[in-house]
Amino acid sequence: DAGVTQSPTHLIKTRGQQVTLRCSPKSGHDTVSWYQQALGQGPQFIFQYYEEEERQRGNFPDRFSGHQFPNYSSELNVNALLLGDSALYLCASRSGLAGGPGQYFGPGTRLTVT
Amino acid sequence: KQEVTQIPAALSVPEGENLVLNCSFTDSAIYNLQWFRQDPGKGLTSLLLIQSSQREQTSGRLNASLDKSSGRSTLYIAASQPGDSATYLCAVPSGGYQKVTFGIGTKLQVIP
Numbered sequence: 001d002a003g004v005t006q007s008p009t010h011l012i013k014t015r016g017q018q019v020t021l022r023c024s025p026k027s028g029h030d031t032v033s034w035y036q037q038a039l040g041q042g043p044q045f046i047f048q049y050y051e052e053e054e055r056q057r058g059n060f061p062d063r064f065s066g067h068q069f070p071n072y073s074s075e076l077n078v079n080a081l082l083l084g085d086s087a088l089y090l091c092a093s094r095s096g097l098a099g100g101p102g103q104y105f106g107p108g109t110r111l112t113v114t
Numbered sequence: 115k116q117e118v119t120q121i122p123a124a125l126s127v128p129e130g131e132n133l134v135l136n137c138s139f140t141d142s143a144i145y146n147l148q149w150f151r152q153d154p155g156k157g158l159t160s161l162l163l164i165q166s167s168q169r170e171q172t173s174g175r176l177n178a179s180l181d182k183s184s185g186r187s188t189l190y191i192a193a194s195q196p197g198d199s200a201t202y203l204c205a206v207p208s209g210g211y212q213k214v215t216f217g218i219g220t221k222l223q224v225i226p
Contacts, residue, residue: 040218043205102160102207103205
């Protein structure tokens with residue numbers, strides 16, 4: 001079992017550009033959540049996808065959008081990048097929306113905006 | 115709105131000491147509580163998961179307790195080793211879709 005995988009590992013973008021990050025959930029998981037972790041901070045919830053729909057969203061602007069595919073994999077898109085978007089982006093997967101075991105996290109994508 | 119606080123923010127101990135990390139949360143309507151470890155620049159590694167109906171969980175030298183009514187959890191590390199040096203994060207899912215709220219973490223340094 002490969003666990004949660006994310007790509008790419010590292011990414012450098014210029015302010016104003018757009019970026020797409022990808023996540024494949026752990027086998028058997030159908031719910032994917034995205035988190036942003038700035039340096040020295042705890043991860044902050046961006047949004048959660050289940051059955052290809054955004055189910056819950058944290059306090060992030062509309063520049064942050066996502067998608068979930070029929071195979072449960074997910075993408076996080078960020079438009080009009082700002083310097084403050086530089087962070088570690090973590091993807092987490094779980095089975096279902098309620099109860100059960102906790103979330104499994106991927107290794108993250110380190111985004112640097114210059 | 116769920117808020118999670120971790121104390122202390124940083125901790126430095128000599129190798130071999132037993133230590134306790136603290137986590138408190140404001141909304142006791144939680145499904146479970148998870149402790150993670152994060153090495154610098156890396157992702158999260160799950161250490162222990164305590165379901166809301168449980169009082170504690172143990173894995174090797176780690177023991178986590180949960181007191182849901184008082185909104186507290188502790189992570190006990192026995193006989194600390196330099197390899198335990200990392201940031202330890204407490205995470206609590208709550209709400210209908212189990213949005214996870216994290217603490218800021220406790221940065222642990224174990225000195226040889």
